[in-house]
Amino acid sequence: MNDSAMTSANTTHRVDGMNFYTRKWVRPEDLNANGSLFGGSLLKWIDEEAAIYAIIQLGSHSVVTKLISEINFVASARQGDLIEMGLVATRFGNTSLTMRAQVRNMITRKSILSIDRIVFVSVGEAGQPDPHGYSSITYERDRMPVV
Numbered sequence: 243m244n245d246s247a248m249t250s251a252n253t254t255h256r257v258d259g260m261n262f263y264t265r266k267w268v269r270p271e272d273l274n275a276n277g278s279l280f281g282g283s284l285l286k287w288i289d290e291e292a293a294i295y296a297i298i299q300l301g302s303h304s305v306v307t308k309l310i311s312e313i314n315f316v317a318s319a320r321q322g323d324l325i326e327m328g329l330v331a332t333r334f335g336n337t338s339l340t341m342r343a344q345v346r347n348m349i350t351r352k353s354i355l356s357i358d359r360i361v362f363v364s365v366g367e368a369g370q371p372d373p374h375g376y377s378s379i380t381y382e383r384d385r386m387p388v389v
Protein backbone atom coordinates (compact mmCIF):
# COMPACT_ATOMS: atom_id res chain seq x y z
CA MET A 243 0.00 0.00 0.00
CA ASN A 244 1.40 3.40 -0.84
CA ASP A 245 1.53 6.33 1.57
CA SER A 246 -1.48 8.09 0.10
CA ALA A 247 -3.75 5.10 0.45
CA MET A 248 -6.56 4.79 2.91
CA THR A 249 -5.64 1.93 5.24
CA SER A 250 -8.37 -0.64 5.54
CA ALA A 251 -7.55 -1.78 9.09
CA ASN A 252 -8.37 1.41 10.93
CA THR A 253 -9.34 3.86 8.19
CA THR A 254 -6.33 5.99 9.08
CA HIS A 255 -5.39 8.30 6.25
CA ARG A 256 -1.65 8.28 5.64
CA VAL A 257 0.13 10.95 3.62
CA ASP A 258 3.93 11.21 3.27
CA GLY A 259 4.45 8.76 6.13
CA MET A 260 2.16 10.73 8.44
CA ASN A 261 -0.94 9.06 9.82
CA PHE A 262 -4.04 11.17 10.36
CA TYR A 263 -5.62 9.34 13.28
CA THR A 264 -8.15 11.72 14.77
CA ARG A 265 -10.86 13.94 13.38
CA LYS A 266 -12.64 16.65 15.32
CA TRP A 267 -15.91 18.45 14.73
CA VAL A 268 -15.54 22.15 15.57
CA ARG A 269 -18.28 22.94 18.10
CA PRO A 270 -19.43 26.25 19.66
CA GLU A 271 -17.30 25.72 22.78
CA ASP A 272 -14.17 25.49 20.57
CA LEU A 273 -14.53 28.99 19.12
CA ASN A 274 -12.77 32.25 19.95
CA ALA A 275 -14.43 35.66 20.08
CA ASN A 276 -13.89 35.98 16.34
CA GLY A 277 -16.09 32.95 15.72
CA SER A 278 -13.23 30.79 14.47
CA LEU A 279 -11.44 27.84 16.06
CA PHE A 280 -9.73 28.81 19.34
CA GLY A 281 -5.99 28.07 19.17
CA GLY A 282 -5.95 26.83 22.77
CA SER A 283 -8.52 24.14 21.98
CA LEU A 284 -6.49 22.98 19.02
CA LEU A 285 -3.26 22.84 21.04
CA LYS A 286 -5.00 20.78 23.73
CA TRP A 287 -6.16 18.29 21.09
CA ILE A 288 -2.68 18.11 19.55
CA ASP A 289 -0.97 17.59 22.92
CA GLU A 290 -3.42 14.79 23.76
CA GLU A 291 -2.97 13.22 20.34
CA ALA A 292 0.83 13.35 20.70
CA ALA A 293 0.62 11.85 24.20
CA ILE A 294 -1.44 8.91 22.91
CA TYR A 295 0.97 8.45 20.00
CA ALA A 296 3.96 8.51 22.41
CA ILE A 297 2.30 5.99 24.75
CA ILE A 298 1.74 3.59 21.83
CA GLN A 299 5.28 4.07 20.46
CA LEU A 300 7.14 3.96 23.79
CA GLY A 301 4.97 1.34 25.50
CA SER A 302 4.47 3.41 28.63
CA HIS A 303 1.78 5.59 30.18
CA SER A 304 4.50 7.65 31.83
CA VAL A 305 5.31 10.19 29.14
CA VAL A 306 5.37 13.97 29.47
CA THR A 307 5.41 16.84 27.01
CA LYS A 308 8.92 18.33 26.90
CA LEU A 309 8.86 20.70 23.94
CA ILE A 310 6.54 22.02 21.25
CA SER A 311 8.41 23.98 18.60
CA GLU A 312 7.15 27.03 16.74
CA ILE A 313 3.47 26.94 15.83
CA ASN A 314 2.32 28.95 12.85
CA PHE A 315 -1.45 29.06 12.42
CA VAL A 316 -1.77 29.51 8.65
CA ALA A 317 -5.52 28.97 8.28
CA SER A 318 -8.44 28.41 10.59
CA ALA A 319 -11.71 26.55 10.89
CA ARG A 320 -15.27 27.63 11.61
CA GLN A 321 -18.08 26.05 13.56
CA GLY A 322 -19.17 22.81 11.93
CA ASP A 323 -15.89 22.27 10.08
CA LEU A 324 -14.11 18.94 10.40
CA ILE A 325 -10.41 18.92 11.10
CA GLU A 326 -7.92 16.06 11.11
CA MET A 327 -4.66 15.71 12.98
CA GLY A 328 -1.61 13.88 11.70
CA LEU A 329 1.51 12.74 13.53
CA VAL A 330 4.68 10.91 12.67
CA ALA A 331 7.71 10.04 14.79
CA THR A 332 10.86 11.64 13.42
CA ARG A 333 13.41 10.67 16.08
CA PHE A 334 13.68 8.05 18.79
CA GLY A 335 16.18 9.24 21.40
CA ASN A 336 17.29 7.44 24.54
CA THR A 337 14.44 8.75 26.70
CA SER A 338 12.66 11.01 24.20
CA LEU A 339 10.46 10.74 21.16
CA THR A 340 10.26 13.57 18.62
CA MET A 341 7.20 13.89 16.39
CA ARG A 342 6.06 16.11 13.53
CA ALA A 343 2.43 17.23 13.42
CA GLN A 344 0.05 18.61 10.87
CA VAL A 345 -3.57 19.70 11.19
CA ARG A 346 -5.84 20.10 8.18
CA ASN A 347 -9.32 21.43 7.60
CA MET A 348 -11.22 18.63 5.85
CA ILE A 349 -13.84 21.04 4.53
CA THR A 350 -11.61 23.74 3.04
CA ARG A 351 -8.77 21.22 2.44
CA LYS A 352 -6.32 23.81 3.77
CA SER A 353 -3.51 23.16 6.21
CA ILE A 354 -4.29 24.84 9.55
CA LEU A 355 -0.86 24.41 11.08
CA SER A 356 2.25 22.29 11.15
CA ILE A 357 4.64 21.70 14.03
CA ASP A 358 8.17 20.53 13.21
CA ARG A 359 9.00 19.12 16.64
CA ILE A 360 6.91 17.85 19.50
CA VAL A 361 9.15 16.14 22.05
CA PHE A 362 7.84 13.76 24.68
CA VAL A 363 10.03 12.17 27.35
CA SER A 364 9.51 8.81 29.00
CA VAL A 365 9.77 9.22 32.78
CA GLY A 366 10.23 6.91 35.73
CA GLU A 367 8.33 6.86 39.02
CA ALA A 368 10.19 9.87 40.40
CA GLY A 369 9.62 11.84 37.19
CA GLN A 370 13.18 11.39 35.97
CA PRO A 371 13.94 10.63 32.28
CA ASP A 372 13.76 6.88 31.74
CA PRO A 373 15.20 5.04 28.70
CA HIS A 374 12.39 3.61 26.57
CA GLY A 375 14.43 1.12 24.55
CA TYR A 376 12.78 1.71 21.15
CA SER A 377 14.33 3.04 17.95
CA SER A 378 11.70 2.70 15.23
CA ILE A 379 8.01 3.27 14.56
CA THR A 380 5.42 0.59 15.24
CA TYR A 381 2.17 0.59 13.28
CA GLU A 382 0.75 -2.15 15.51
CA ARG A 383 -0.41 -2.17 19.12
CA ASP A 384 2.41 -4.47 20.18
CA ARG A 385 3.93 -2.03 22.69
CA MET A 386 0.68 -1.09 24.42
CA PRO A 387 1.34 -0.85 28.16
CA VAL A 388 -0.29 -3.63 30.17
CA VAL A 389 -1.35 -2.98 33.76
Ligand SMILES: CC(C)(COP(=O)(O)OP(=O)(O)OC[C@H]1O[C@@H](n2cnc3c(N)ncnc32)[C@H](O)[C@@H]1OP(=O)(O)O)[C@@H](O)C(=O)NCCC(=O)NCCS
Binds near residue numbers: 306334370
Ligand atom coordinates in the same frame (compact mmCIF):
# COMPACT_ATOMS: atom_id res chain seq x y z
C1 LIG B 1 10.83 15.93 31.00
C2 LIG B 1 11.88 16.12 32.09
C3 LIG B 1 11.78 14.95 33.10
C4 LIG B 1 13.22 16.05 31.39
O1 LIG B 1 14.19 16.39 32.33
P1 LIG B 1 15.59 16.95 31.82
O2 LIG B 1 16.37 17.30 33.03
O3 LIG B 1 15.42 17.95 30.76
O4 LIG B 1 16.23 15.63 31.22
P2 LIG B 1 17.40 15.48 30.22
O5 LIG B 1 18.23 16.71 30.08
O6 LIG B 1 18.10 14.20 30.65
O7 LIG B 1 16.67 15.22 28.83
C5 LIG B 1 15.80 14.14 28.67
C6 LIG B 1 15.49 14.02 27.20
O8 LIG B 1 14.80 15.19 26.77
C7 LIG B 1 15.51 15.81 25.70
N1 LIG B 1 15.42 17.23 25.86
C8 LIG B 1 15.69 17.95 26.97
N2 LIG B 1 15.50 19.25 26.73
C9 LIG B 1 15.09 19.34 25.44
C10 LIG B 1 14.73 20.44 24.62
N3 LIG B 1 14.76 21.70 25.05
N4 LIG B 1 14.35 20.16 23.37
C11 LIG B 1 14.32 18.91 22.89
N5 LIG B 1 14.64 17.82 23.65
C12 LIG B 1 15.02 18.06 24.91
C13 LIG B 1 16.94 15.35 25.84
O9 LIG B 1 17.61 15.42 24.61
C14 LIG B 1 16.74 13.94 26.34
O10 LIG B 1 16.42 13.11 25.25
P3 LIG B 1 17.20 11.71 24.98
O11 LIG B 1 17.31 10.98 26.28
O12 LIG B 1 16.32 10.98 24.02
O13 LIG B 1 18.54 12.06 24.40
C15 LIG B 1 11.70 17.47 32.87
O14 LIG B 1 12.14 18.54 32.04
C16 LIG B 1 10.27 17.70 33.28
O15 LIG B 1 9.76 17.06 34.18
N6 LIG B 1 9.60 18.66 32.60
C17 LIG B 1 8.18 18.92 32.84
C18 LIG B 1 7.34 17.99 31.96
C19 LIG B 1 5.87 18.26 32.11
O16 LIG B 1 5.36 18.33 33.19
N7 LIG B 1 5.20 18.41 30.97
C20 LIG B 1 3.82 18.77 30.95
C21 LIG B 1 3.69 20.23 30.69
S1 LIG B 1 2.90 21.08 32.00
